[in-house]
Amino acid sequence: MHSRLTVLSGPSGVGKSTVVAELRRSSPQIWQSISVTTRPPRPGEVDGRDYFFVDDAGFDRLIADGAMLEWARLYGRHRYGTPRGPVEEKLKEGVPCLLEIDVAGARQVRRAAPDARLVFLAPPSWEELVRRLTGRGTEPPEVVARRLAVAKQELAAAGEFDVTLVNTSVATVCRRLVALMVQ
Numbered sequence: 698m699h700s701r702l703t704v705l706s707g708p709s710g711v712g713k714s715t716v717v718a719e720l721r722r723s724s725p726q727i728w729q730s731i732s733v734t735t736r737p738p739r740p741g742e743v744d745g746r747d748y749f750f751v752d753d754a755g756f757d758r759l760i761a762d763g764a765m766l767e768w769a770r771l772y773g774r775h776r777y778g779t780p781r782g783p784v785e786e787k788l789k790e791g792v793p794c795l796l797e798i799d800v801a802g803a804r805q806v807r808r809a810a811p812d813a814r815l816v817f818l819a820p821p822s823w824e825e826l827v828r829r830l831t832g833r834g835t836e837p838p839e840v841v842a843r844r845l846a847v848a849k850q851e852l853a854a855a856g857e858f859d860v861t862l863v864n865t866s867v868a869t870v871c872r873r874l875v876a877l878m879v880q
C-alpha cells in the first residue's frame with residue numbers, strides 16, 4: 698500500500714488554497730495538517746484553525762526540538778512549517794493526510810518520507826498564472842515581479858513530483874485528489 702501521506706504543492710497563485718478549502722468542506726475523511734507560521738494572522742484567520750501563529754523564537758524552538766517535519770522561509774520573509782507529531786499520529790491510525798506546502802517543503806518531505814506522494818498543481822497555462830498573480834491587484838509591482846520569478850522556478854520543479862494535476866476546475870482537481878488519496 699502506498700503511503701497515506703500526500704503533499705500538494707505548486708506555484709503561488711495556482712489555487713492551492715481554494716482546492717484545500719473545498720476538500721475540507723467535501724472530504725472530511727482526509728485530514729489536513731495545520732502549519733505553523735511566523736506570519737501575522739490576516740483578518741478573519743484563527744489560530745489553530747488556519748495556522749498556528751508563533752513568533753521567531755517559538756519557531757526556532759520547534760526546529761531545535763526536532764518538531765518540524767519540514768519548514769521553509771517564503772519570499773525571504775516569514776517561515777512556515779509542518780508539525781511532525783500530528784502527521785505521524787494520523788498516519789499511524791491509517792488516516793489519509795494532506796500537506797499543502799511550498800515546493801521547497803515538498804522536497805524535504807520527499808527526503809523525510811520517501812513513500813509520500815507528491816502532487817503538483819499546475820496552472821492551465823503560464824498566461825493564466827500571470828493573470829492570477831497580477832490580478833490580486835493589491836501588491837506593488839516589485840512584489841508581483843518577484844512572485845512571477847519564484848513561480849517560474851516553482852513551475853520548473855513539476856518534474857520532481859509523482860503526479861501533476863492541471864487546475865482547470867476546483868471540482869475536477871478535488872475529485873482526482875480524493876481518488877488518489879482514498880482507495
Ligand code: 5GP
Pocket residue numbers: 709713732733736767768769771777778779797798799800801802803
Ligand atoms: P499564505 O501566507 O498565503 O497563507 O501562504 C503562503 C505559502 O505558504 C503557500 O504557498 C503555502 O503553500 C505555503 N505554506 C503554508 N504552510 C506551509 C508549511 O507548513 N510549509 C511550507 N514549506 N510551506 C507552507
